[in-house]
Amino acid sequence: MIDPEVHGLDFDAYLKRVAALTDDVLIPAEREMVEAGEVPGQALDALARNGLFAISVPRDLGGLAWSMTQQVLLTLEFTRASCVYRSRFSTVIGLCSQAILDHGTEAQRTSRLPRMAAGEHITAFALTEPGAGSDAASLTTTARRTGDGWTIEGHKRYITNAHWADELIVFARTGSPSEGAAGVSAFFVPRRAEGVTTRLPSRMNGHAEAPVAEIDLAGVRVGDDALLGGRTGTGFAAALRGINHARLHVAATCVGQATRMLEETAAHLGSREQFGAPLADLGAVQGDLGRCYADLEAARALTLDAARAFDGGTVPRHRIAAAKLFASEAAGRIADRCVQLLGGEGIVGDHPVPRMWRDVRALRIYEGSSPVHERNLGRAVNRQVGRDGTLPDTYRVTRGAPPQP
Ligand SMILES: Cc1cc2nc3c(=O)[nH]c(=O)nc-3n(C[C@H](O)[C@H](O)[C@H](O)COP(=O)(O)OP(=O)(O)OC[C@H]3O[C@@H](n4cnc5c(N)ncnc54)[C@H](O)[C@@H]3O)c2cc1C
Numbered sequence: 001m002i003d004p005e006v007h008g009l010d011f012d013a014y015l016k017r018v019a020a021l022t023d024d025v026l027i028p029a030e031r032e033m034v035e036a037g038e039v040p041g042q043a044l045d046a047l048a049r050n051g052l053f054a055i056s057v058p059r060d061l062g063g064l065a066w067s068m069t070q071q072v073l074l075t076l077e078f079t080r081a082s083c084v085y086r087s088r089f090s091t092v093i094g095l096c097s098q099a100i101l102d103h104g105t106e107a108q109r110t111s112r113l114p115r116m117a118a119g120e121h122i123t124a125f126a127l128t129e130p131g132a133g134s135d136a137a138s139l140t141t142t143a144r145r146t147g148d149g150w151t152i153e154g155h156k157r158y159i160t161n162a163h164w165a166d167e168l169i170v171f172a173r174t175g176s177p178s179e180g181a182a183g184v185s186a187f188f189v190p191r192r193a194e195g196v197t198t199r200l201p202s203r204m205n206g207h208a209e210a211p212v213a214e215i216d217l218a219g220v221r222v223g224d225d226a227l228l229g230g231r232t233g234t235g236f237a238a239a240l241r242g243i244n245h246a247r248l249h250v251a252a253t254c255v256g257q258a259t260r261m262l263e264e265t266a267a268h269l270g271s272r273e274q275f276g277a278p279l280a281d282l283g284a285v286q287g288d289l290g291r292c293y294a295d296l297e298a299a300r301a302l303t304l305d306a307a308r309a310f311d312g313g314t315v316p317r318h319r320i321a322a323a324k325l326f327a328s329e330a331a332g333r334i335a336d337r338c339v340q341l342l343g344g345e346g347i348v349g350d351h352p353v354p355r356m357w358r359d360v361r362a363l364r365i366y367e368g369s370s371p372v373h374e375r376n377l378g379r380a381v382n383r384q385v386g387r388d389g390t391l392p393d394t395y396r397v398t399r400g401a402p403p404q405p
Helices: 003-006 011-026 032-038 041-049 068-078 084-101 104-117 177-183 235-271 283-311 317-346 352-364 370-388
Strands: 123-126 142-146 149-159 168-173 184-190 195-197 213-221
Touching: 011 041, 011 068, 032 352, 068 084, 068 235, 068 283, 084 104, 084 123, 084 149, 084 168, 084 235, 084 352, 104 149, 149 168, 149 184, 168 213, 168 235, 177 184, 177 317, 184 213, 184 235, 235 317, 235 352, 283 370, 317 352, 317 370, 352 370
Parallel strands: 123 168
Antiparallel strands: 142 149, 142 168, 149 213, 168 184, 195 213
8 A cells, every 4th residue: 555645745755755765675675685585575565655556557546647757767766776676566557557547448447557556456467478479469379259258278478477466467369360469359367267377487597586477378267347448459559558658667777777787886996996096096997987877878868758758648669669779788788897897796796786787688688679679660760761751750840840949
């Protein structure tokens, strides 16, 4: 449940509260989390009480209704702590809540979103399958009409929060395979429904304390009211709505993680002496720090710029993809340089930077891997230039637009 006073805070006061939560609770609890191999219950409780599950949900549905720019600013703060904390509520605030908000029926919205915002109803987003990863539209899980409901059969993998979710949003084929994305629908499936089994992997390389899960769906029966939006064939559009929202959160996560890694590394370099002086005094080291800082600022600016465009009323999907691509690659470059600058401490012991180095690697794979974004953006450039000579999601002033003041 959200602490009552949180609802009365203006954004600046809320941002300060989240920054304090990060510094006073989340970062100090990282070591306990790593030792326990899971996010401590107290930290999860603090996330819920401080409204982190509610940032993207409208006020009339129990949320805090921050704009996308504000959600990005909040993410930059709370992901200075391990991004594993974010994993535990990411599927609620991005992928699932936004698909439900824009594509759910009134009953589906009002029955779920207030509990999701309070952190009392955890949802997972089950799209990826063993044979359908980057090519998600080729998924083979099926939902067949049986009696007055549906029977779902299939297998999902790599699903964040699936093992402890209350409910899964399962993407399944209701049309023929030849229909591709147009034959996909989304269903609410209680995780404890008969026929649902979840399994954790034997090992995670990064994100170890918030493992993804496999899901078997064997003859799972759900009613008609489990169909998202009450219509078949709209599952992929709903998935993309959640994914575009989540991609901006992921871009901001990359910046938050990189900020912490750079701060921690620069502090180490200022105190570690070699050749009779702090390492921070070496020109080559300063050059490394400068390149990291420039990468970080570029990623931050791109992410905030895409968020502002989002708040302008459209979903600028190409600029969002560019922000996610650049920020995740920049975080990878920064992580690698920071580990180098830490020397042996980057490999031996329990310094937070090498742990974050492992964690940020996954951010170049999920929410669209970097090569897939590059390919899609290149195709979009070719398509749009072929159409009217401009770039996708262009912000340049085109002929006929009113003069700018
Ligand atoms: C930590 C984590 C959390 C996740 N959480 C979720 C979740 O909550 N819900 C969910 O549904 N899924 C989730 N996923 C799955 C994620 O979306 C997929 O891993 C991702 O889409 C890639 O699919 P794949 O792993 O099958 O890789 P593949 O599709 O096998 O691709 C492997 C690699 O091949 C290359 N490649 C593939 N296609 C192309 C192309 N067209 N052009 C150029 N290169 C290409 C890329 O380098 C890519 O990384 C998660 C994954 C991870 C690692």
